Amino acid sequence: MPSPKSQKIDLNTDYPCPCGRKGRLVPIVLTEAFGCNRCQQIFVVEKSEYVIEQLSSTYPYKKAWVWTGTRWHRAQTGLKEHYLPIAFLFLIVLPGIWLVCVLNFFPDKLFLAIVPVVLLELLALIQWLAYRR
Ligand SMILES: [Zn+2]
Incomplete structure (x- = not known):
């Protein structure tokens, strides 16, 4: 469930990267995903369009964030x-x-x-x- 302050993620909007390295999220053409121009990570927009999830094979748990309008907030992994x-x-x-x-x-x-x-x-x-x- 998205929290009330989370905003829908728009693939046409410019977002900072949640990696914290001042990277920008660049939409990947024809996909529902962003790529970071700094850390080279790929972030997939979930079906709800409120959550992005990091695509990673090295991290044992799913990392996800919600956009609060000004910054990324770590989503509850549950x-x-x-x-x-x-x-x-x-x-x-x-x-x-x-x-x-x-x-x-x-x-x-x-x-x-x-x-x-x-x-x-x-x-x-x-x-x-x-x-x-
Ligand atoms: Zn990054």
């Missing part, structure tokens, strides 16, 4: 963007630490260590199936 690393932490790292701890202190209680992990993974699977779109 929880979904960070969902994968968080899920990874909870499903792989934490059970891993748990397993190592339990097996260190109670090497004969493998069953005890595995049951909570299996339950957690099952719970996560159910959540994932429920929220999958």
Whole structure:
């Protein structure tokens, strides 16, 4: 959802580049995108026409901005963007630490260590199936 102060992005308007290097955004002919004349980054205008998104293969998360009329404002990336690393932490790292701890202190209680992990993974699977779109 665009915030009230964000403005529609016009491909015929001259915008500064959000990279902060005093670059200008130059419209790329026949596309819904801008290119920066300084940092050489490409910014695609989203379908809503309120958000530009940086095309980048090096940055793990999407970078997006909204135009407030005078400057670019970092758009909310939302929880979904960070969902994968968080899920990874909870499903792989934490059970891993748990397993190592339990097996260190109670090497004969493998069953005890595995049951909570299996339950957690099952719970996560159910959540994932429920929220999958
Ligand atoms: Zn730039």
